[in-house]
Amino acid sequence: MNPDEPMSTEQAEKDGYWLKGGGNDLLKGKPNWQEFFISLPDHQKAFVDHSALRYLGCMDERDKGRQEWNAYKIGLGGAAIGYTERVPDFLPKQSILVGTSSHRRNCGYATLFKEENGLVNETVNQVADDQAKITAEMLGIPYLGVVEDYNMNPPVNFHPARAMYYDGGGYFVPYLTPELPEGLLISRGMVSNSEYSRRLAKIAMKIVLEHGFSRRFTQDSPFYAVIVTEPGVGIDKEAATVEVKRAIDELTNEIGGEFNGHLPVKVDYIEKVSV
Numbered sequence: 468m469n470p471d472e473p474m475s476t477e478q479a480e481k482d483g484y485w486l487k488g489g490g491n492d493l494l495k496g497k498p499n500w501q502e503f504f505i506s507l508p509d510h511q512k513a514f515v516d517h518s519a520l521r522y523l524g525c526m527d528e529r530d531k532g533r534q535e536w537n538a539y540k541i542g543l544g545g546a547a548i549g550y551t552e553r554v555p556d557f558l559p560k561q562s563i564l565v566g567t568s569s570h571r572r573n574c575g576y577a578t579l580f581k582e583e584n585g586l587v588n589e590t591v592n593q594v595a596d597d598q599a600k601i602t603a604e605m606l607g608i609p610y611l612g613v614v615e616d617y618n619m620n621p622p623v624n625f626h627p628a629r630a631m632y633y634d635g636g637g638y639f640v641p642y643l644t645p646e647l648p649e650g651l652l653i654s655r656g657m658v659s660n661s662e663y664s665r666r667l668a669k670i671a672m673k674i675v676l677e678h679g680f681s682r683r684f685t686q687d688s689p690f691y692a693v694i695v696t697e698p699g700v701g702i703d704k705e706a707a708t709v710e711v712k713r714a715i716d717e718l719t720n721e722i723g724g725e726f727n728g729h730l731p732v733k734v735d736y737i738e739k740v741s742v
């Protein structure tokens with residue numbers, strides 16, 4: 468930034484979120500995410516019991532559900548918007564699903580779905596709500612409603628995420644460990660389709676690089692694509708790495724030019740350790 472230019476309110480606000488969200492020393496001096504993770508006092512809380520109740524929500528880091536639902540998020544694109552295999556996929560796990568949801572503050576995935584399907588007469592909120600209702604009907608579970616603004620403090624169009632959690636197991640809920648940096652959640656282990664999941668990863672990173680800290684990310688302070696695994700559950704580290712690296716390659720082809728050909732994204736890992 469040019470030091471002679473007066474700092475805009477928006478920039479000052481973003482700087483505040485950057486500092487609040489971990490600043491330049493996101494991992495608190497630890498060399499990698501695994502060591503950082505296990506150093507957090509509440510780290511075990513982020514891996515929930517396999518029988519814990521879940522709601523189907525959006526990967527959006529600002530969606531943390533509503534307390535009265537008594538359920539933790541499964542993060543996908545909206546409530547699995549446009550995911551045609553959503554019924555067969557969720558059947559074995561349906562007993563833990565309490566319902567679907569949608570959220571406010573411009574769902575990025577609903578925006579994309581609206582554009583791709585030419586839904587010019589509907590608002591983004593309508594698309595998000597309608598699709599969550601369709602998913603609910605397909606699964607035979609209730610549509611729980613909307614995650615309102617009170618769970619989302621940042622400005623409407625701003626994503627404060629410093630990471631994307633690509634969860635191979637499907638039982639990782641980052642917001643249950645409050646010291647973990649804000650991050651989008653893709654509950655990869657909850658779906659079978661690798662192509663769909665890879666596309667979600669690409670969209671998640673695109674949203675943050677375009678509507679988040681964007682150029683504030685550098686090779687020294689990168690956006691982290693954190694691959695989370697739980698031994699013996701869902702997909703393993705190697706498979707998840709292939710998917711995420713392909714998503715990064717695809718996104719580099721798409722918007723790499725805006726970042727001198729190299730996205731400020733780094734792949735790192737968290738693995739569940741037994742206590």
Ligand SMILES: [Zn+2]
Binds near residue numbers: 526544570573574577
């Ligand atoms: Zn969303």
